[in-house]
């Protein structure tokens with residue numbers, strides 16, 4: 373077996389552990405971003421102007437500053453300043469979560485604005501409160517519409533998570549670099565890392581596509597595009 | 600007070616969008632079992648008036664009373680209460696796209712009335728059967744025709760036991776061959792004594808059902824009276840002129 377293959381075989385379990393670490397971060401960040409993003413979108417679409425102002429500011433900041441800068445700012449700056457001793461995993465999950473929340477909020481906001489206002493009116497006309505109408509009528513629909521864009525966001529955040537290696541988080545990239553610096557087998561190792569990212573992306577996108585199909589509202593045209 | 604006499608009183612409603620005044624001091628009263636029909640040119644403020652009556656659009660000023668009791672429009676609880684008592688049918692149906700016909704009807708029963716699922720389903724089944732859709736309950740809005748959608752919307756409103764029903768051009772968005780099925784549902788409601796205010800251009804509904812016709816233009820009720828008074832032979836009212844033009848447009852003479 374050529375040395376390049378031996379390195380990959382030997383280090384594969386070690387790299388796969390990194391894949392689990394990466395997947396863990398991304399799942400946490402995406403779910404955190406989902407929760408926060410929905411709240412932000414609701415606030416921006418239905419809230420009074422001071423709320424809208426603050427939330428829009430949030431969107432501008434988190435979309436306007438590179439993730440790497442945010443990571444340093446939070447990990448070395450804010451968390452330390454506040455005396456919070458977060459692990460690398462938690463820190464990265466928080467920063468990626470806050471970032472993706474901004475992008476997800478925009479996805480949800482767009483979906484909300486595309487929903488015919490009449491349905492909200494109809495809900496109100498039946499005596500539903502605004503909160504009930506948002507929970508029972510708006511969210512179930514906009515979350516469905518948002519799945520393709522959300523899937524896109526997943527694939528972006530997955531790859532952004534590689535930045536976590538700069539604060540020493542033991543994810544795919546950090547582990548690959550560690551092995552490469554010892555064995556000098558850069559080419560095969562980074563190809564392997566690339567393949568692992570590719571597979572993680574593929575799995576996530578496939579699962580979300582399945583979900584999209586499963587929750588599709590009957591009667592709406594199934595354009596059947598296979599992603 | 601006028602307690603028993605009027606179910607609904609609307610007094611001097613005003614509504615503007617910016618410089619554009621839509622409603623100019625509109626007042627009306629509604630007795631139990633009465634059917635008022637609202638007609639007039641497009642843009643005259645009919646939809647705005649109907650939406651102001653249950654505060655889907657907040658009026659700038661004016662009062663709304665039910666059974667002689669003024670509703671505090673600033674209080675959300677009172678508002679939600681008012682809307683439960685005043686049902687609304689929209690021109691474009693506004694069904695909840697993600698719910699089956701059955702759940703379109705049950706959702707408010709469950710969320711607003713806090714009925715359990717079994718009771719809500721039973722009530723919804725009853726209402727859907729009343730509008731002739733007992734066999735369509737599992738279908739989603741996208742799987743229904745326009746006429747069926749509007750009938751689901753009517754069942755949905757009726758399930759809340761409204762005291763008054765507001766209908767905003769309930770047949771205007773329908774293909775001509777589907778108008779009949781919705782009209783017969785509305786006529787059946789009228790026969791049962793439902794109190795209604797309906798904006799419509801459907802001559803058969805105006806002449807056949809209305810106790811009172813309100814002709815609305817430029818945000819003002821310009822004329823009102825019984826169909827006979829406004830539309831009787833030889834009357835030279837503006838309402839008459841308007842209806843003549845409608846009949847001309849209908850062409851084939853419906």
Ligand SMILES: Nc1ncnc2c1ncn2[C@@H]1O[C@H](COP(=O)(O)OP(=O)(O)O)[C@@H](O)[C@H]1O
Pocket residue numbers: 616619621639640641642643644645646647648
């Ligand atoms: N949300 C709104 N913002 C601004 N103008 C509006 C709005 N809704 C209705 N209008 C205006 O109010 C006028 C009356 O509309 P409407 O009540 O729909 O009349 P109708 O139902 O009699 O056709 C129209 O000129 C319309 O452009």
Ligand SMILES: [Mg+2]
Pocket residue numbers: 642645646647767768
């Ligand atoms: Mg209208």
